[in-house]
Amino acid sequence: LKVDQHGHIIERTSYYGNQVTSLADIFTADINALYLKELNEALRTQKTVSFEFNTQEKEVSQFFEARVVPLNEHHALILTRDITRAKQTQEELKDTQALKQVIFDTLSDGVITINDRGVIILSNDVTGKIFGYDTQELIGEKLEKIMPDYFKPLHAKSFERYTKTGEKKLHSWTSLELPGLHKSGHEIPLEISFGETFANGKRIFSGILRDISSRKKNEETLKSTTTRLQNLIKTIQAGVLVEDENRHVVLCNDQFCQMFSIPAPADSLIGMDCSNAADQSKELFKDPDLFVSRIHDLLLKREIAVNEECELHNGQVYARDYVPIFIDNEYRGHLWLYRDVSEAKQIQNDLLRAKQLAE
Known part of the structure; x- marks a missing residue:
């Protein structure tokens, strides 16, 4: 639009039609007043003036950007464009940035x-x-x-x-x-x-x-505890096997390997899967099926068992302890301990026979 200092339209595009003669015919009173204010400022300073305004119709807002370009002391061009979509995009970007900041800060x-x-x-x-x-x-x-x-x-x-x-x-x-x-x-x-x-x-x-200071401290504590436990089970007069919740070997001693005829050093078993270990060792025992089924039963029930006797084919007798390991009420594995009680069993049987003969 080309207008004079009073807002009267001198030239227009076809967009506005021939019935429009002044800014007051196009805009509401408050927006028209804004246009006239900025028009007077542009004509006074002979500098382009830009401003934004919005309209509201049936709960729908539209945003516009207007520029007043002075041509001389009495006339100016008014350029108006719809920036509604740009405003919406800007608000969406602000929301996105705000969300990113919340995530970043939390x-x-x-x-x-x-x-x-x-x-x-x-x-x-x-x-x-x-x-x-x-x-x-x-x-x-x-x-x-x-x-x-x-x-x-x-x-x-x-x-x-x-x-x-x-x-x-x-x-x-x-x-x-x-x-x-x-x-x-x-x-x-x-x-x-x-x-x-x-x-x-x-x-x-x-x-x-x-x-990860706490984690490192816990790892060092665990490492120290594990080392002490390893040194302990190496000297204990029993076969010891500790498995995690997935039945992988955590600790083992050479005595255990000897008792179960495992031709490998105990340290080499660390990390191995013991899921089929009972089946691999069952032929050592007088009742192979009972040996396997009882192990499965203990693992299923996860209850402490002490001094269970396991008789071997060669006449030896092992006493077995089973201890499930729980940390903060969460099952984390178990300990097997086997002791060779053959000599004690023989003495017990000899005493029983002697008593029977005496009677």
């Missing part, structure tokens, strides 16, 4: 992003807590700030090589265990997964990291 793991110079450009609150910093303290710092000194040269060399050549030293960037440096100076064991992408044509790297 993740239980740390999230950190660096640019192609290794500078931290984004991190969440969890990252700050892991390393002992306020979140904003890390922004703008080099990633090396949260690395131990001995690890920095290796990282710098690998990072430079990859950004220049694309050459990876690691086959995977998932669930890596790497050291971190706390603000107080102590080292933190971390599990990190990271990847790369491009934003606005620039390469960035993002990582998800987790403090």
Whole structure:
């Protein structure tokens, strides 16, 4: 539209029709007043003025962008376009960004992003807590700030090589265990997964990291406990076999291998599947089927059994204990303990016969 300083239309496109003579014929009073205000401003300053407004009809909102372009001191062009869809897209984008921010802020793991110079450009609150910093303290710092000194040269060399050549030293960037440096100076064991992408044509790297200090401490405790237990069962005068909930060997001693004629050192059995072990050893026993069925019964019931006698073909007698292992009420495996009680059994039988003869 070409209008004068009073909003009267001088020239128009066919879109508006010939009946329209002024802005007041097109717009409501409040919008017309807005147009006249901006029109006067454009004519006064002789500079283009842009503004937005919206209309409401039957609960449907429409958004428009208007530009007033001064032609001279008394006339101007008015250009108006519908920006409803653009506004809707903008709102949807805001909602999406807000959702992303909520997810970002509520993740239980740390999230950190660096640019192609290794500078931290984004991190969440969890990252700050892991390393002992306020979140904003890390922004703008080099990633090396949260690395131990001995690890920095290796990282710098690998990072430079990859950004220049694309050459990876690691086959995977998932669930890596790497050291971190706390603000107080102590080292933190971390599990990190990271990847790369491009934003606005620039390469960035993002990582998800987790403090695994507790897990490492538990692993060390378990390792220490396992070592002590291994040393114990190596010297115990009984055959010991510990299986996990999937019947894989966790611990075993040489005495067990000797008692069941297994031609291998006990350590070589660690991790092996024992699902068919009873069938493989049953021929050693006087009643093979009973030996197998009783083991299956014990595994099914998961109840402690003590001093069950198992007679072998050669006359030996083993006493068997079965102990299911529960941790926090969750079944995690079981322990088998076999003792050779043949001599004690023979003495018991001899005493019984002597008593019978005496009577």
